[in-house]
Each structure stands twice: as C-alpha cells, then as structure tokens.
Amino acid sequence: SSELTQDPAVSVALGQTVRITCQGDSLRSYFASWYQQKPGQAPVLVIDVKTNRPSGIPDRFSGSRSGNTASMTITGAQAEDEADYYCNSRDSSGNVVFGGGTKLTV
Amino acid sequence: EVQLEQSGAEVRKPGESLKISCETSGYSFTTYWIAWVRQMPGKGLEWLGIIYPGDSKTRYSPSFQGQVTFSADKSITTAYLQWSSLKASDTAMYYCARHIYDSGSYYYDYWGQGTLVTVSS
Numbered sequence: 001s002s003e004l005t006q007d008p009a010v011s012v013a014l015g016q017t018v019r020i021t022c023q024g025d026s027l028r029s030y031f032a033s034w035y036q037q038k039p040g041q042a043p044v045l046v047i048d049v050k051t052n053r054p055s056g057i058p059d060r061f062s063g064s065r066s067g068n069t070a071s072m073t074i075t076g077a078q079a080e081d082e083a084d085y086y087c088n089s090r091d092s093s094g095n096v097v098f099g100g101g102t103k104l105t106v
Numbered sequence: 107e108v109q110l111e112q113s114g115a116e117v118r119k120p121g122e123s124l125k126i127s128c129e130t131s132g133y134s135f136t137t138y139w140i141a142w143v144r145q146m147p148g149k150g151l152e153w154l155g156i157i158y159p160g161d162s163k164t165r166y167s168p169s170f171q172g173q174v175t176f177s178a179d180k181s182i183t184t185a186y187l188q189w190s191s192l193k194a195s196d197t198a199m200y201y202c203a204r205h206i207y208d209s210g211s212y213y214y215d216y217w218g219q220g221t222l223v224t225v226s227s
Contacts, residue, residue: 033213035151042201042217043143043151049211086151090212095167096141098151 004032004087004099011105012077022070022087022099030089032070034063037084037101046085047072074104082106108132110202110218117224118192125188126221128202135183136160139205141214142176142187146198156205157185192225199223 004024012018022032031049045054047063060075070089074081087099113127128140142154155166159178166174177186185202200221203214 029210031209031211033211035214037151042220043203043214044217045213045215048206048213048215049208054215088151088153088213094165096153096156096212098143098153101150 004089004097006085006087006099006102008100009103009105012074014079014106015076017073017075018077018104019071019073020085020102020104022072022089023068024089024097024099025068026089026091026097027065027068027070029092031065032063032087032089034061034070034072035086035088036081037086038082043086077104077106079106108204108216110204110216112200112202112218112221115222115224117226119227120194120225121191122225123188123190124192124223125186126200126223128185128187128218130183130185130204133204135178136180139207140176140178140185141203141205142174143201143203143214144198145201145220151201154187154200159183159185192223194225194227196223197225 034047035043036046037043046057046061051063062073064071084101086101109131111129136159139156139158141156144152154170157164157176164176175188202218204216
C-alpha cells in the first residue's frame with residue numbers, strides 16, 4: 001500500500017512549536033512535500049521534497065524525514081498558520097498519493 | 107511569473123459531458139508535467155494523474171483510469187480535464203498543478219485556483 005497517514009487534527013498555542021507528521025512505507029524510499037490549504041483557497045506548497053521553502057514561505061516552516069515518517073514543524077506558530085496541511089509523496093509505480101490532511105488550530 | 111488559470115464553475119446533469127481547462131503562462135508549457143487533483147466537499151486531496159504537454163503522454167491514477175481524460179493544446183498552453191458521462195459523485199473542486207520531478211520524488215509548486223464541478227439532476 002502507498003498510503004500516507006496524518007493525524008486528523010492538531011492544536012498549538014500561539015507562538016509555540018508544533019510538528020505535523022506523515023507516515024507511510026513509501027517515505028522510506030521517496031521524499032515528501034507539504035501543502036497549506038486555507039478555507040476556500042487552493043493548496044500552497046510550503047516545503048518541497050528537498051525540505052526547501054518556496055519564496056514567500058516564512059522560515060518558521062521546516063521539514064524533515066526519519067525512517068517512514070516525514071514531519072513539518074512550525075516554530076513559533078502564528079494565527080495565520082491555522083489551516084489544513086497535506087503531505088504527498090509517490091510510490092514505486094510512479095503514482096502520487098496525498099495524506100488525509102491535518103487540521104491545525106492555533 | 108508562473109500562472110495557472112482555471113475555467114469557471116460548472117453545473118451539469120448526470121450523464122452529461124464536460125471539459126474544464128487550465129491555461130498556463132510564465133514558463134515553458136511543453137517541458138513540465140501538469141497534474142489534476144480532486145477535492146470532494148469537506149474532504150482531502152486526491153491525485154487523478156498527470157499529462158506531459160510536450161507529447162501528450164499521460165499517467166492516470168488507478169482509481170481514476172477510465173473515468174476521466176487528460177489532454178493539452180500546446181498552441182494555447184492549456185491543459186484539459188474531461189468527462190464523457192458525469193456522475194453525482196464527480197461533484198468536487200478540481201485543481202491543476204505544475205508537477206515537478208526532483209531527487210526521485212514529485213511535488214507541486216504552482217496551483218490553479220480550482221474549478222468547482224457540480225453534478226445534480
């Protein structure tokens with residue numbers, strides 16, 4: 001299976017640090033990327049497969065990987081970070097899969 | 107500036123056909139894959155597949171193979187997603203996104219604003 005598992009909901013106090021995780025066997029071989037989606041808006045890339053942040057993404061967002069788990073950390077969460085966050089990766093067949101998403105409450 | 111501009115919201119009846127578009131600009135259309143992603147109401151993101159506008163090669167998610175068709179028109183740098191016979195369960199927001207290959211993995215750096223498709227009798 002190429003499923004990616006995320007916690008459905010996570011909360012963090014303003015200014016604190018939060019880690020959102022994404023688990024899946026495919027992550028042992030392939031890298032994950034992360035997307036932020038606010039209500040009524042399209043997803044936005046926040047972390048790419050090399051754990052880089054695109055231009056315009058604050059440096060409080062960072063990414064990492066260990067074993068079958070990819071993580072995105074927000075250091076010093078702000079009110080505007082409240083959103084749904086999705087990870088995605090690929091499987092050995094070249095198909096892409098998204099995690100189920102994590103609703104972050106700040 | 108890279109931009110992906112999608113066509114407007116559509117309402118159709120079950121059994122009808124539909125083709126929605128994703129007009130791109132600001133980059134070489136024929137050298138990047140374009141992906142289509144579905145988001146059903148209140149749900150997460152689902153990958154439909156990708157098309158390479160350079161030669162119209164396609165790859166469909168096993169879950170959507172035979173359900174949708176991708177195409178592209180290089181002359182107007184536009185990608186398309188179409189259905190031949192819509193079902194109520196096709197009601198969703200559909201996004202196009204630029205598909206990037208890096209370090210053996212994939213990600214999506216630019217997204218369209220989405221096209222809402224509503225299928226109802």
